[in-house]
Amino acid sequence: MTDRPDHLRFAAPLAGRAWRLGTKLAARAQAGLTVVRERRASVGAAPSRGVAFAGTVWTGGDAEPTPGVVVVDGGGRVVEVRLGPRETLPRDLLVLGGEHHWVVPGIVDAHVHLGFDPRADPDRPDSPISGPASGLVAVRDLGAPMRWTQQWRTGHRPIPAHRPFVAGAGPVLTAPGGYPSQSWGADGYAEFVESPARARSAVQQLASEGVDLIKVALQDGGSSRNPWPVLAPDVLRAVVDAAHALGLGVTAHALSAEYVARALDAGVDEFAHTPTERLDPELISRIADSGTAVVSTLQTFFSAGTGRTAADNAADLVAAGVVLRYGTDLGNAGTGPGVDPRELDRIADTGLGRLGALRAATQASAEAIGMRRRFGRIEAGQDAALVLLPFSPLAEPGVWRTPAAVFLGGRLTVRQADNSGVAAPRAVRENPSG
Numbered sequence: 001m002t003d004r005p006d007h008l009r010f011a012a013p014l015a016g017r018a019w020r021l022g023t024k025l026a027a028r029a030q031a032g033l034t035v036v037r038e039r040r041a042s043v044g045a046a047p048s049r050g051v052a053f054a055g056t057v058w059t060g061g062d063a064e065p066t067p068g069v070v071v072v073d074g075g076g077r078v079v080e081v082r083l084g085p086r087e088t089l090p091r092d093l094l095v096l097g098g099e100h101h102w103v104v105p106g107i108v109d110a111h112v113h114l115g116f117d118p119r120a121d122p123d124r125p126d127s128p129i130s131g132p133a134s135g136l137v138a139v140r141d142l143g144a145p146m147r148w149t150q151q152w153r154t155g156h157r158p159i160p161a162h163r164p165f166v167a168g169a170g171p172v173l174t175a176p177g178g179y180p181s182q183s184w185g186a187d188g189y190a191e192f193v194e195s196p197a198r199a200r201s202a203v204q205q206l207a208s209e210g211v212d213l214i215k216v217a218l219q220d221g222g223s224s225r226n227p228w229p230v231l232a233p234d235v236l237r238a239v240v241d242a243a244h245a246l247g248l249g250v251t252a253h254a255l256s257a258e259y260v261a262r263a264l265d266a267g268v269d270e271f272a273h274t275p276t277e278r279l280d281p282e283l284i285s286r287i288a289d290s291g292t293a294v295v296s297t298l299q300t301f302f303s304a305g306t307g308r309t310a311a312d313n314a315a316d317l318v319a320a321g322v323v324l325r326y327g328t329d330l331g332n333a334g335t336g337p338g339v340d341p342r343e344l345d346r347i348a349d350t351g352l353g354r355l356g357a358l359r360a361a362t363q364a365s366a367e368a369i370g371m372r373r374r375f376g377r378i379e380a381g382q383d384a385a386l387v388l389l390p391f392s393p394l395a396e397p398g399v400w401r402t403p404a405a406v407f408l409g410g411r412l413t414v415r416q417a418d419n420s421g422v423a424a425p426r427a428v429r430e431n432p433s434g
Helices: 023-028 146-152 196-208 233-245 257-266 281-290 298-304 307-319 341-366 397-401
Strands: 008-010 051-057 066-072 078-083 094-105 107-112 136-141 165-168 172-174 190-192 214-218 250-254 293-295 385-389 405-408 411-414
Touching: 051 385, 051 405, 066 094, 094 341, 107 341, 136 385, 146 165, 172 196, 190 196, 196 233, 214 233, 214 257, 233 250, 233 257, 250 257, 257 281, 281 307, 298 307, 298 341, 307 341, 341 397
Parallel strands: 051 094, 107 136, 136 165, 172 190, 172 214, 214 250
Antiparallel strands: 008 094, 051 066, 066 078, 094 385, 385 405, 405 411
């Protein structure tokens, strides 16, 4: 094949280092793979033997980046992770990568709104969803009409082509007339609950329709003259208790100190944003002591002019030991589909550093409530959801805009080296706090 990219080749010694598979493992890699055509992707002939990804391997979590190779069989399962110098791979095994490449777990975005994804058409069951070609392997939609959520969410089904894994919360539970029903969520994005009894029935209904988690909104609009209604403490507690009784977690939209405290009192499992009102040390400690995780969404706040306070809160939360998860809040100003290198750097600046930011965007986000698949790590025996990058994401997070290859759902996507950019959202919300 004459148009094969530089990073796509067949096995040969790699910069003085080489690897060898045992006969049994090599045989397991002979089942064949599917190569998917993505926009701006360069696609080779479908490999019939399995594939190896070579370069600096970071398997996720607390692992250290180490030269090595990851071998995936034709069924899409990782059959071996080899670190350190080895002998050559079988010559008939397709190899992607090289000395300067990195092999890493795919990114998981713990806060998106697919209703604002330019590719996600809720009226088309086979509609693509942005992300996989940029290394985004899973997303969690935190607010959409229920029929759209049912169309998009993956559940226990195989991951479709041209889509990441999708978990969904369905409509946001809020007080009658509350956020977001008077702004971006006026058309089916909100479900009203006015009493503990109604809260319990709403949670039971959402659970029966297949949501992966529950989201509640606690925002009064910031106007003392005409504030939006907010869930009363007893109603909020009823939501949380009903969700937990059904095995569902609850994430809370709460940007102010008052509503962060109310959410903690009710026992929520997570905050869907870093709060934008400065939190005092006592409240930071309460979040840490409760084990409540926080989704970052920092870049969109910087785009709206409230990012500095949110970033200071995030740094204090990280210092206190709170788990910070990568999330972009796709749909807001300053966001776009796919992996956002700016969000990764905002997380790194909290004190986690760039490797810590990758942990937040892989293992930490993969462990978010509602994410029922194994992502965030590269492990032998598990389904592959990994990305081949042309150089180190620790040196430049912008490399996520030009991944060399992505393996997800048993499919291999090989992208052109000069690919850049993604489509802009078809709409943005006026209030950056979804």
